[in-house]
Amino acid sequence: MRYSGFTLISQALRGHTGWRPAWREASPKSTYDVLIIGGGGHGLATAHYLASRHGINNVAVIEKGYIGSGNVGRNTTIIRSNYLLPGNTPFYELSMKLWEGLEQELNYNAMVSQRGVLNLFHSDSQGDAFARRANAMRLAGVDAELMNLEQVRTMLPFLDYKTGRFPIRGGLLQRRGGTARHDAVAWGYARAADSRGVDIVQNCEVTGIAVTDGRVTGVETTRGQIKAKKVALAVAGNSSRTAAMAGMRLPIESHVLQAFVSEGLKPLIDCVLTFGAGHFYVSQSDKGGLVFGGNIDGYNSYAQRGNLPIIEDVMEAAMALWPALGRVRLLRHWGGIMDMSMDGSPIIDHAPVQGLYVNAGWCYGGFKATPASGFCFAHLIAKDEPHPVAAAYRLDRFATGRLLDERGVGAHPSLQ
Numbered sequence: 001m002r003y004s005g006f007t008l009i010s011q012a013l014r015g016h017t018g019w020r021p022a023w024r025e026a027s028p029k030s031t032y033d034v035l036i037i038g039g040g041g042h043g044l045a046t047a048h049y050l051a052s053r054h055g056i057n058n059v060a061v062i063e064k065g066y067i068g069s070g071n072v073g074r075n076t077t078i079i080r081s082n083y084l085l086p087g088n089t090p091f092y093e094l095s096m097k098l099w100e101g102l103e104q105e106l107n108y109n110a111m112v113s114q115r116g117v118l119n120l121f122h123s124d125s126q127g128d129a130f131a132r133r134a135n136a137m138r139l140a141g142v143d144a145e146l147m148n149l150e151q152v153r154t155m156l157p158f159l160d161y162k163t164g165r166f167p168i169r170g171g172l173l174q175r176r177g178g179t180a181r182h183d184a185v186a187w188g189y190a191r192a193a194d195s196r197g198v199d200i201v202q203n204c205e206v207t208g209i210a211v212t213d214g215r216v217t218g219v220e221t222t223r224g225q226i227k228a229k230k231v232a233l234a235v236a237g238n239s240s241r242t243a244a245m246a247g248m249r250l251p252i253e254s255h256v257l258q259a260f261v262s263e264g265l266k267p268l269i270d271c272v273l274t275f276g277a278g279h280f281y282v283s284q285s286d287k288g289g290l291v292f293g294g295n296i297d298g299y300n301s302y303a304q305r306g307n308l309p310i311i312e313d314v315m316e317a318a319m320a321l322w323p324a325l326g327r328v329r330l331l332r333h334w335g336g337i338m339d340m341s342m343d344g345s346p347i348i349d350h351a352p353v354q355g356l357y358v359n360a361g362w363c364y365g366g367f368k369a370t371p372a373s374g375f376c377f378a379h380l381i382a383k384d385e386p387h388p389v390a391a392a393y394r395l396d397r398f399a400t401g402r403l404l405d406e407r408g409v410g411a412h413p414s415l416q
């Protein structure tokens with residue numbers, strides 16, 4: 001079924017009785033060409049690009065919960081490509097370009113909103129670093145604008161420009177950055193992959209990875225054994241646990257990251273804003289709630305819930321930047337498990353086990369990467385060679401020391 005204004009009107013005239021489920025409730029078959037573990041954004045995007053770009057559709061996505069129950073449905077929805085290092089910039093820019101055409105490609109409203117991402121700076125040295133980043137972005141063909149204090153004040157008059165504890169000096173604006181509706185991204189990819197024959201199997205946990213003579217042969221699940229020629233891990237916060245099923249130890253720690261939403265307010269802020277003197281980022285949802293977040297919890301955990309010290313920490317940063325927020329009521333908060341790699345950059349690579357592929361280490365930033373991650377992971381699985389823009393995301397960089405230490409990705413576990 002194609003979604004359009006015409007479909008909507010014709011369904012309305014028929015009392016909305018003709019809508020069909022967006023994807024089938026598939027039961028696992030005994031064997032697949034490619035089996036993807038994890039029905040988050042990255043797993044579903046990989047399935048879509050395997051089927052649409054490489055004609056590989058004997059594919060299953062195995063999800064232990066329901067589609068969108070992981071980080072893809074828990075994040076603060078920020079998308080951007082304002083990276084500095086050559087190993088990252090082309091990858092995230094590919095992602096941004098895929099976001100720009102995503103709704104047409106998937107025939108699904110993912111509410112991609114290019115409302116701009118503004119990173120504030122608060123000192124001369126931070127301003128210099130942002131100027132360097134802006135120049136690097138422009139050299140790589142990515143849009144970037146350095147804003148002075150007056151330009152920021154005109155754009156966001158309600159911030160604290162007076163007290164001087166963390167004086168705002170300016171900002172780096174990427175106008176093409178913004179937000180997308182997180183769970184709709186998962187649903188859109190699921191629907192598109194399903195329409196090309198991919199089986200999306202929900203409520204099915206992978207409990208073991210079968211390896212014979214150094215080659216993967218399939219997986220054990222709570223719904224029985226499934227054979228597969230290739231197995232791809234895309235389980236985000238559970239990467240270490242799942243890789244351990246194949247005898248691997250990943251350079252990843254799992255931490256909880258929390259997000260918060262306020263009561264609904266009238267339109268206040270029309271961009272994504274990040275505070276440069278503390279870890280705080282905020283945007284406003286279409287329903288009016290301020291959606292914001294901060295730092296990861298300071299200890300390793302697989303619990304999908306947060307703790308009180310981080311709430312205090314995030315609120316302090318919020319108040320330092322935007323004191324009027326003290327009058328706003330917090331509606332709810334939640335947590336997701338982050339797979340924090342040791343250099344803050346992701347992994348898209350073969351595993352040492354033949355036929356096993358790893359997509360992991362997305363830290364804070366995996367939502368914006370969803371389209372390019374799926375695109376490049378599908379390329380790797382289909383062709384057995386890395387996509388050129390993801391060539392730096394090798395697993396062996398942690399052994400060779402060729403780390404991709406990008407400051408723009410947020411805090412590293414090693415800095416906690």
Ligand SMILES: Cc1cc2nc3c(=O)[nH]c(=O)nc-3n(C[C@H](O)[C@H](O)[C@H](O)COP(=O)(O)OP(=O)(O)OC[C@H]3O[C@@H](n4cnc5c(N)ncnc54)[C@H](O)[C@@H]3O)c2cc1C
Nearest residue numbers: 038040041042064070071072075076078206336366367368
């Ligand atoms: C609070 C918060 C805010 C964030 N904000 C942003 C942001 O603003 N911008 C941004 O770019 N990124 C952000 N992120 C990060 C981003 O959400 C993640 O990096 C990204 O979603 C991870 O990829 P995914 O969507 O595939 O993960 P997930 O949705 O977590 O998918 C992994 C799936 O694997 C499944 N799984 C795990 N183990 C098994 C198993 N054994 N068998 C079967 N299935 C299994 C899980 O149930 C899960 O559904 C944020 C994350 C959080 C938690």
